[in-house]
Amino acid sequence: MWAALMYGAGDVRVENVPDPVLQQPTDAIVRVVRTCICGSDLHPYHSMPAAGHGTAMGHEFIGAVEQLGSQVPGFKRGDLVVASFAYQDNTCEFCREGLQTSCPSGGFFSEAQAEAVRVPQAAGTLVKLPAGEDSALLPSLLTLADVYGTGYHAAKRANVNPRTTVTVIGDGAVGLLAVLSARQLGAEQIILMGRHNARTDLGRGFGATDVVAERASEGIERVRELTGGNGTHAVLEAVGYKNAYQTALGVVRPGGVISRVGVPQYGEAPIGFDSLFGPNLTLTGGPAPVRAYIDELLPGVLDGTVQPGKVFDRTIRLEETPDGYRAMDSREALKVLIQP
Amino acid sequence: MWAALMYGAGDVRVENVPDPVLQQPTDAIVRVVRTCICGSDLHPYHSMPAAGHGTAMGHEFIGAVEQLGSQVPGFKRGDLVVASFAYQDNTCEFCREGLQTSCPSGGFFSEAQAEAVRVPQAAGTLVKLPAGEDSALLPSLLTLADVYGTGYHAAKRANVNPRTTVTVIGDGAVGLLAVLSARQLGAEQIILMGRHNARTDLGRGFGATDVVAERASEGIERVRELTGGNGTHAVLEAVGYKNAYQTALGVVRPGGVISRVGVPQYGEAPIGFDSLFGPNLTLTGGPAPVRAYIDELLPGVLDGTVQPGKVFDRTIRLEETPDGYRAMDSREALKVLIQP
Numbered sequence: 001m002w003a004a005l006m007y008g009a010g011d012v013r014v015e016n017v018p019d020p021v022l023q024q025p026t027d028a029i030v031r032v033v034r035t036c037i038c039g040s041d042l043h044p045y046h047s048m049p050a051a052g053h054g055t056a057m058g059h060e061f062i063g064a065v066e067q068l069g070s071q072v073p074g075f076k077r078g079d080l081v082v083a084s085f086a087y088q089d090n091t092c093e094f095c096r097e098g099l100q101t102s103c104p105s106g107g108f109f110s111e112a113q114a115e116a117v118r119v120p121q122a123a124g125t126l127v128k129l130p131a132g133e134d135s136a137l138l139p140s141l142l143t144l145a146d147v148y149g150t151g152y153h154a155a156k157r158a159n160v161n162p163r164t165t166v167t168v169i170g171d172g173a174v175g176l177l178a179v180l181s182a183r184q185l186g187a188e189q190i191i192l193m194g195r196h197n198a199r200t201d202l203g204r205g206f207g208a209t210d211v212v213a214e215r216a217s218e219g220i221e222r223v224r225e226l227t228g229g230n231g232t233h234a235v236l237e238a239v240g241y242k243n244a245y246q247t248a249l250g251v252v253r254p255g256g257v258i259s260r261v262g263v264p265q266y267g268e269a270p271i272g273f274d275s276l277f278g279p280n281l282t283l284t285g286g287p288a289p290v291r292a293y294i295d296e297l298l299p300g301v302l303d304g305t306v307q308p309g310k311v312f313d314r315t316i317r318l319e320e321t322p323d324g325y326r327a328m329d330s331r332e333a334l335k336v337l338i339q340p
Numbered sequence: 341m342w343a344a345l346m347y348g349a350g351d352v353r354v355e356n357v358p359d360p361v362l363q364q365p366t367d368a369i370v371r372v373v374r375t376c377i378c379g380s381d382l383h384p385y386h387s388m389p390a391a392g393h394g395t396a397m398g399h400e401f402i403g404a405v406e407q408l409g410s411q412v413p414g415f416k417r418g419d420l421v422v423a424s425f426a427y428q429d430n431t432c433e434f435c436r437e438g439l440q441t442s443c444p445s446g447g448f449f450s451e452a453q454a455e456a457v458r459v460p461q462a463a464g465t466l467v468k469l470p471a472g473e474d475s476a477l478l479p480s481l482l483t484l485a486d487v488y489g490t491g492y493h494a495a496k497r498a499n500v501n502p503r504t505t506v507t508v509i510g511d512g513a514v515g516l517l518a519v520l521s522a523r524q525l526g527a528e529q530i531i532l533m534g535r536h537n538a539r540t541d542l543g544r545g546f547g548a549t550d551v552v553a554e555r556a557s558e559g560i561e562r563v564r565e566l567t568g569g570n571g572t573h574a575v576l577e578a579v580g581y582k583n584a585y586q587t588a589l590g591v592v593r594p595g596g597v598i599s600r601v602g603v604p605q606y607g608e609a610p611i612g613f614d615s616l617f618g619p620n621l622t623l624t625g626g627p628a629p630v631r632a633y634i635d636e637l638l639p640g641v642l643d644g645t646v647q648p649g650k651v652f653d654r655t656i657r658l659e660e661t662p663d664g665y666r667a668m669d670s671r672e673a674l675k676v677l678i679q680p
Binding site: 094097099101102157254255260263264266267268269270271272273274275276277278279280281282283284285286287289 | 434437439441442497594595600603604606607608609610611612613614615616617618619620621622623624625626627629
């Protein structure tokens with residue numbers, strides 16, 4: 001089959017690789033119907049050391065079940081399914097607590113930008129979709145694999161509710177869907193920090209009440225002006241760079257929550273008296289256990305209440321994947337949908 | 341009046357200073373009936389640069405009202421009162437949210453190791469006690485000024501409840517009262533990390549189910565053994581040194597909460613993928629808004645359900661304050677009560 005492989009920073013190739021095969025009775029093989037490129041794929045695209053071999057990429061997909069191991073109840077060949085970007089058994093104590101990303105039988109996909117994927121722990125990972133392969137809802141349904149659930153995780157962890165004011169840092173797909181999620185959870189003031197007009201316009205459509213294009217101290221000043229000087233109860237940080245964390249510290253209200261879903265590209269950062277401790281701030285977040293949210297978010301996608309698929313602004317074929325990375329990296333494209 | 345002054349690290353003197361006077365109509369002057377030395381007073385006792393002048397010390401006191409400004413309704417001369425270690429108006433939006441430590445009209449006491457104290461924002465700061473100056477409950481009532489409310493804050497912020505397993509790091513007064521608080525909130529497994537037998541025995545009396553005397557990686561290993569390998573849902577960190585934070589990271593369960601009430605003696609620390617982010621940990625805590633908890637905790641003290649005053653293991657006169665600091669610093673004494 002054909003698959004996208006990364007050979008180092010800036011070097012993505014589409015090559016012929018062996019077809020995936022069932023390895024465990026809990027596995028399934030899924031033919032990929034839609035996959036996409038994630039903002040987090042850009043981190044290795046910037047920094048991966050050049051290697052003589054390629055690394056498979058991609059962790060978001062909708063597909064059709066092709067083969068099932070003997071221990072995958074509830075599915076049949078041909079079912080259209082979405083997978084969470086982390087696989088899990090969905091039965092262990094962590095999964096039952098809604099923390100599927102810490103499932104001891106779990107792990108992360110990294111081979112979805114391909115024609116087919118082996119799905120470990122398929123019974124706990126795949127969710128059947130009441131839609132056909134030609135459904136216009138596929139882009140929105142695909143966001144359930146990661147970016148929508150990740151934005152929602154940021155908002156849930158921050159305890160966003162109708163009495164919460166919110167700042168979202170980052171106008172990438174996750175930031176925009178954090179806006180959508182905050183709105184769904186009832187927040188009435190949602191300030192989106194971002195400076196790409198097309199994206200922040202989409203953010204307004206998702207529910208942002210204010211857009212702050214300024215960055216660093218100017219951006220902090222602007223958010224404070226918009227909030228009576230105090231900052232917002234919740235800050236949803238969807239970038240991952242240390243300056244985004246510093247901005248979060250600047251715009252959060254005393255007693256508030258900084259909820260991170262951008263994968264931190266740093267190790268240490270300020271958490272002492274003058275940053276987190278003195279104002280009783282809470283720092284939370286992490287890789288989203290999106291499986292925990294799919295059942296809750298699916299109905300709104302199916303009935304059209306929300307259209308998270310609007311984050312996709314370009315569709316390509318699998319063989320064009322290298323150009324898809326380039327387009328996202330240069331910010332020509334917000335999020336690239338791949339149709340194998 | 342007589343008051344304790346710190347002239348530099350290790351140098352506490354009791355000297356005659358001017359009596360406090362009313363400065364604002366919202367002030368009160370309180371004659372100190374009991375005060376004490378706090379673990380946090382030991383930080384300047386270790387590090388304060390020597391100076392030609394003394395710095396007033398102390399932030400915990402029970403006293404009798406001596407003078408009232410014109411805007412202090414609800415009190416009369418002679419009332420026995422306890423003050424929270426931070427003063428506040430208790431009417432602003434932060435106070436109404438239970439975050440009195442962020443009150444714009446607020447601040448921290450630092451002159452309570454004396455015969456009398458000026459209390460700013462007295463109406464929002466003082467709480468009348470239904471007890472006499474000779475009550476046997478005074479030590480327990482005094483813990484409402486700081487250490488009990490601070491331990492309780494740690495447990496509340498960590499959302500301790502009957503389904504929560506808890507580790508408490510630190511066997512000082514705050515750590516021990518974090519144990520008591522976790523028990524009050526229903527936790528059934530409470531692991532106390534500390535190595536001073538007299539203190540950990542008191543911790544067992546307060547509700548600790550396990551004591552871990554080992555430190556660092558050995559201590560982490562031991563807590564993991566006690567928790568099926570996973571660590572505890574809540575970690576209440578009542579020390580403030582960076583190694584205590586590192587220990588907290590080691591003993592917290594994925595998805596769990598590290599709640600800090602020990603004043604951090606560090607600025608930056610690990611919060612990246614491998615520490616906080618990957619396992620979806622939450623970091624919270626800060627200076628306790630103890631005023632928010634006094635009404636809730638007072639009844640249990642008055643009816644003897646809890647005896648937080650057991651943390652006091654030495655009582656001295658005000659003129660012996662320098663020796664009190666020495667005794668706490670050398671760990672001869674857990675917490676020193678001062679009877680002016």
